[in-house]
Amino acid sequence: MSRHDWRCRNPRCLEPHGAVLGRVSSEGGLVLDPGVERFACYMDTKRATVWCPACGAAREFRGKAVRTSAK
Secondary structure (H helix, E strand, O other), X not given: OOOEXXXXXXXXXXXXXXXXXXXXXXXXXXXXXXXXXXXXXXXXXXXXXXXXXXXXXXXXXXXXXXXXXXX
């Protein structure tokens, strides 16, 4: 199963090349990085907003699923 990093796109992000917010799976879902503390899922529109833990910028994801390790 191939996956690629999904990063913050804020040009002023404190992390080089943008903080990793998660990984996009080959099935089109987003697996959130354990460092992500804040996110919101909108199931009716199949999107999620994820806030960068390094700079606080929001980024929107549109896909099939969002998975987190939060309990």
